[in-house]
Amino acid sequence: xxxxxxxxxxxxxxxxxxxxxxxxxxxxxxxxxxxxxxxxxxxxxxxxxxxxxxxxxxxxxxxxxxxxxxxxxxxxxxxxxxxxxxxxxxxxxxxxxxxxxxxxxxxxxxxxxxxxxxxxxxxxxxxxxxxxxxxxxxxxxxxxxxxxxxxxxxxxxxxxxxxxxxxxxxxxxxxxxxxxxxxxxxxxxxxxxxxxxx
Amino acid sequence: xxxxxxxxxxxxxxxxxxxxxxxxxxxxxxxxxxxxxxxxxxxxxxxxxxxxxxxxxxxxxxxxxxxxxxxxxxxxxxxxxxxxxxxxxxxxxxxxxxxxxxxxxxxxxxxxxxxxxxxxxxxxxxxxxxxxxxxxxxxxxxxxxxxxxxxxxxxxxxxxxxxxxxxxxxxxxxxxxxxxxxxxxxxxxxxxxxxxxx
DNA sequence: TGTTGAATGTTAGATGCGCTAACATGTGTT
DNA sequence: AACACATGTTAGCGCATCTAACATTCAACA
Numbered sequence: 001x002x003x004x005x006x007x008x009x010x011x012x013x014x015x016x017x018x019x020x021x022x023x024x025x026x027x028x029x030x031x032x033x034x035x036x037x038x039x040x041x042x043x044x045x046x047x048x049x050x051x052x053x054x055x056x057x058x059x060x061x062x063x064x065x066x067x068x069x070x071x072x073x074x075x076x077x078x079x080x081x082x083x084x085x086x087x088x089x090x091x092x093x094x095x096x097x098x099x100x101x102x103x104x105x106x107x108x109x110x111x112x113x114x115x116x117x118x119x120x121x122x123x124x125x126x127x128x129x130x131x132x133x134x135x136x137x138x139x140x141x142x143x144x145x146x147x148x149x150x151x152x153x154x155x156x157x158x159x160x161x162x163x164x165x166x167x168x169x170x171x172x173x174x175x176x177x178x179x180x181x182x183x184x185x186x187x188x189x190x191x192x193x194x195x196x197x198x
Numbered sequence: 199x200x201x202x203x204x205x206x207x208x209x210x211x212x213x214x215x216x217x218x219x220x221x222x223x224x225x226x227x228x229x230x231x232x233x234x235x236x237x238x239x240x241x242x243x244x245x246x247x248x249x250x251x252x253x254x255x256x257x258x259x260x261x262x263x264x265x266x267x268x269x270x271x272x273x274x275x276x277x278x279x280x281x282x283x284x285x286x287x288x289x290x291x292x293x294x295x296x297x298x299x300x301x302x303x304x305x306x307x308x309x310x311x312x313x314x315x316x317x318x319x320x321x322x323x324x325x326x327x328x329x330x331x332x333x334x335x336x337x338x339x340x341x342x343x344x345x346x347x348x349x350x351x352x353x354x355x356x357x358x359x360x361x362x363x364x365x366x367x368x369x370x371x372x373x374x375x376x377x378x379x380x381x382x383x384x385x386x387x388x389x390x391x392x393x394x395x396x
Numbered sequence: 397t398g399t400t401g402a403a404t405g406t407t408a409g410a411t412g413c414g415c416t417a418a419c420a421t422g423t424g425t426t
Numbered sequence: 427a428a429c430a431c432a433t434g435t436t437a438g439c440g441c442a443t444c445t446a447a448c449a450t451t452c453a454a455c456a
Contacts, residue, residue, distance in 0.1 A: 009422060009433060029314065031229035036413060044434075047415080051433050056414065112370055113311040116227065125375050132376060157380055158389040162356060165363025172310055177323050178330060182355055191356040194392050207404060207451060234442060242405075248444070249404050 014052040014062075016042040022063045026106035030060055060110060061118050067107035068127040071100050075134050085141025087193060093135055094163045094188040101167035108171065112164075135160060142196065158195045163188070212250040212260075214240040220261045224304040228258055258308060259316050265305035266325040269298050273332050283339025285391060291333055292361045292386040299365035306369065310362075333358060340394065356393045361386070 010016060020041035024033045035056050039046045053059045078096035082089035101108040118124055136148045139156040166187065169175060175182060208214060218239035222231045233254050237244045251257045276294035280287035299306040316322055334346045337354040364385065367373060373380060 007422085013433080034413065035415090045436075046413080047417095047436080048434060050415070109311060112366065112372075113307060116370065120375065128372065129376055153378065154380070157378060158360060158385065158392075161363035161367060161385075161389075162360045163363065164367060165359035165361065165365075167363075168310060168366060169359060169362060172314065174310075174326065177318065178327055180351065180355060182352070187356065187359075191359075191393060194356075194395060195389060197392060197395070205451085211404080232442065233444090243407075244442085245407080245444080245446095246405060254443070 010042070010044060010048075013042065013044060013048060017044075017049055017052065017059060018062045018066060021059045022066065022107065025060070025063055025110055026104060029106055030110045033060065035059065057117060061121065061124075063107060064111050064118060065123060065127065067104065067111050068124070068131065070104075071111070072127065072131050072134075074100050075131065079134065079138065085138060085144070087142070087189075087196070090135070090138050090142060090159070090196075091189050091192055093138060094159070094192055095185060097163045098167050098170065098184060098188070102170055105171035108167065113168075132156075132160065139196075155196060159192060162191055162195065208240070208242060208246075211240065211242060211246060215242075215247055215250065215257060216260045216264060219257045220264065220305065223258070223261055223308055224302060227304055228308045231258070233257065255315060259319065259322075261305060262309050262316060263321060263325065265302065265309050266322070266329065268302075269309070270325065270329050270332075272298050273329065277332065277336065283336060283342070285340070285387075285394070288333075288336050288340065288357070288394075289387050289390055291336060292357070292390055293383065295361045296365050296368065296382060296386070300368055303369035306365065311366075330354075330358065337394075353394060357390060360389055360393065 017038055020038040021033065023041065024037055033056075035049055036046050038059065039048060042048075049059060053062070074096045075093055078092040079089050082092055136152060136156050139159070140146070140148050140152045143152060143155070145152060166184070170184070174180070215236055218236040219231065221239065222235050231254075233247055234244050236257065237246060240246075247257060251260070272294045273291055276290040277287050280290055334350060334354050337357070338344070338346050338350045341350060341353070343350060364382070368382070372378070
């Protein structure tokens with residue numbers, strides 16, 4: 001990865017650093033990530049990132065932002081094949097959520113767990129709303145409503161908590177270490193149904 | 199806190215450092231915690247901790263371990279006033295779970311999110327099993343069984359995921375930033391019922 | 397009670413990281 | 427061609443983790 005550059009200028013160092021950072025976050029976790037490592041991966045000096053980012057946190061924020069975008073795309077993609085408001089559509093969202101978490105645990109943890117200092121970042125909040133909005137729309141449609149009201153909010157939120165919790169338990173390998181054997185898809189299906197019932 | 203000691207020896211430096219570490223983890227997060235800060239708080243030199251801990255990680259592990267103990271105690275305490283196997287007993291466990299997370303978010307995050315390197319630690323796994331076992335027993339009793347079988351496992355796990363997810367969404371302030379207004383107790387009650395129904 | 401080894405503290409220093417200041421190089425505009 | 431600006435480098439400060447060598451205290455035993 002430490003590609004020797006032929007030019008003095010990198011070309012697109014910002015993007016290169018974000019990708020290196022993402023990789024490192026995935027490999028060693030956001031807390032273990034170091035700017036210096038990212039520099040080595042991108043093949044630049046350790047001072048270079050500061051032309052593009054305020055500080056280490058902002059590099060992580062960029063990875064976070066990019067991740068939320070992918071997260072969004074995955075959910076949009078997941079629901080695309082289903083009739084809006086059906087259990088299948090909602091289940092597909094749940095599976096996409098879990099899939100993102102398990103395929104990019106480092107980034108997922110970064111977006112939610114760590115980096116509290118960025119949780120009040122305007123862009124992050126907007127991306128979060130946009131993502132949650134996808135579920136809200138589906139749940140609204142499920143209840144035959146054309147907009148999100150109190151009831152929709154009350155019934156959608158538990159779905160989020162369950163899927164979110166499941167994601168964390170999966171990536172923290174609680175099921176593995178505690179020897180729990182559950183079929184994730186079945187779990188999502190059964191309990192989404194239960195949470196929406198009655 | 200940086201109490202000047204009168205003796206050359208501290209008395210119980212290990213405990214002092216664990217407490218200082220816990221405090222710092224709560225204040226700045228496990229990733230922002232520094233051994234040097236803990237030393238200043240405990241009033242010893244920066245080399246002192248290494249007589250008691252292998253490295254920085256082991257200090258965090260100690261906090262983790264201690265936290266799991268408190269977590270356990272809180273859940274045992276919470277269920278104590280209820281008839282085993284009732285919805286009230288199970289709800290009480292859920293409330294205790296969320297209460298621990300929200301009152302010690304730093305430690306909670308440390309126990310679950312961060313510190314993956316310790317998730318395969320034997321002691322941690324045992325403590326985790328013990329804690330989950332409390333819920334499993336209640337759910338077994340709820341279904342009128344005297345031991346944990348497949349059905350109990352299948353019905354208890356979703357409860358964990360929901361409560362776990364709720365805890366994370368609360369401490370990451372997603373409800374605040376996304377302007378979601380939910381009564382946590384009602385949420386736990388309603389959805390525990392739904393997840394156990396049918 | 398005095399000696400002595402183990403436990404637990406200190407200081408000094410090696411190594412590495414985040415970040416800044418001063419300087420170098422390339423790029424695009426007029 | 428000349429200049430301003432963007433983007434790279436090197437050198438260095440301050441702080442962090444951790445180790446090695448040394449100091450002090452405690453506790454066990456003669």
